[in-house]
Amino acid sequence: MNARILTTATLAIAIAGVLPAKAADPQLLSLVMPDAKVLAGVNVDQAKTTPFGQYVLSQMQSQNLEMQKLEALTGFDPTRDVHELLVASNVANGATANDHTGLFLARGTFDSVKITAAATAGGGITESYKSVTIVEDPKGTHGVAFLDSTLAIAGDVANVKGAIDRQGRAYPMPASLAVLVNKWSSTQDAWAITAVPPSSLHPPATAPSVPGMNGAGAFQAIQSAAGGVKFGALVVVTAEAQADNADDATQMGNALKMLAMLAQMQAAKEPAAAALAQSLQVSTSDSTLNVSVSLPEDLLQQVVKPKGNVRRADRPVIRHM
Known part of the structure; x- marks a missing residue:
């Protein structure tokens, strides 16, 4: 296994959410940066109830070799173990498309010990931040953290730390954006919003x-x-x-x-x-x-x-x- 396994662990959470959606998980929303400009959500569990969702998830699993390696090493299958996904970014605030900043927030079932061991064996590094372990790529630019066995956050390290800071605190997003999130997440299986x-x-x-x-x-x-x-x-x-x-x-x-x-x-x-x-x-x-x-x-x-x-x-x- 090589260091790319950490990138896969970081991105698999996002890749798994190809499809559908009840209203967005309030706890996931509470971890989003308050100045988010772009939000997207999916409900993988609902995807599994449709033939098309099952087809896409099976294609992802069979064609992504890094995902297969991750499952072999840790038992973690994003198409099975991720239930809901929320993606957020404030990229419009001076960042460029090449900066890859943002957050992937996932509700699911995660064995953090096995995933961390696989990532570090492949060259990843760990950092303890406010009693939470962040598993990072060798350059320390992107990482994954598990707030508990059902909640994972991934993205650039600065945004991951920001989400950890927001645990248990109220950082409401603008009312106009909150209205849109409620409207689209409660009526669609997969949704996306850009406020810019x-x-x-x-x-x-x-x-x-x-x-x-x-x-x-x-x-x-x-x-x-x-x-x-x-x-x-x-x-x-x-x-x-x-x-x-x-x-x-x-x-x-x-x-x-x-x-x-x-x-x-x-x-x-x-x-x-x-x-x-x-x-x-x-x-x-x-x-x-x-x-x-x-x-x-x-x-x-x-x-x-x-x-x-x-x-x-x-x-x-x-x-x-």
């Missing part, structure tokens, strides 16, 4: 442009946004974005409709994308843009199926004489 313009979160340079907006990226006009996924026989994705003004909201809505029309024209080549585009519903109310799309669960499995799993067609074997 997505453009400030350093989107890829290849982000699509919205026609009629002077070449600005698609996210430039959005001041805040939220979205969620509801799983079932029909998987429904809902999003709400607050634009700078009503005209920008209308232009983005029109651009989405145009992209949907283009996708439907490619139905023969990309039937799943065409079906998704056909289900698109877009509406605006003043400066608010509302969007929803849906796709049958079995068709969605085809969309996310790893391309590498497709068997190559049998080819004749050329034998050299």
Whole structure:
């Protein structure tokens, strides 16, 4: 085993939360930094009750070699032992996309002794902070801490220590953000909220442009946004974005409709994308843009199926004489 096992232990908590959501765990929320700008939550237990959730979790487990090593060494399987996940970041406060700052907060079942032993055997280091052991990568930049056998926190060390500081203390987030968290976490299986313009979160340079907006990226006009996924026989994705003004909201809505029309024209080549585009519903109310799309669960499995799993067609074997 090498030092990458610590990175896997740190990130597996986040990776496990691919899917769904009752209202967010109050204790997890209490550990979030009070100036959080981006929040996301998932309920892995609910994911396990849906065929699509079971499919994605099984794919994660079978394709991630580091996760398999972690399970072999510690018995910890994120797809089984993590029940709920909350992710938080205040990255907009001067940090860049390469800083990797933030918190992963997980509710589950954790054998901290075995996980710590595996991490340190692979090159990780430990630090005691206010009677809590933080298992860190060899450079001491990121780490994992277990507040008890059911609660784990991971992220950059400064934010992990901040979460430890907030144990048992009241650090309420802004009321407007708390309202959004309650709204989306109580109605969606997986959800995400950004209280700042997505453009400030350093989107890829290849982000699509919205026609009629002077070449600005698609996210430039959005001041805040939220979205969620509801799983079932029909998987429904809902999003709400607050634009700078009503005209920008209308232009983005029109651009989405145009992209949907283009996708439907490619139905023969990309039937799943065409079906998704056909289900698109877009509406605006003043400066608010509302969007929803849906796709049958079995068709969605085809969309996310790893391309590498497709068997190559049998080819004749050329034998050299």
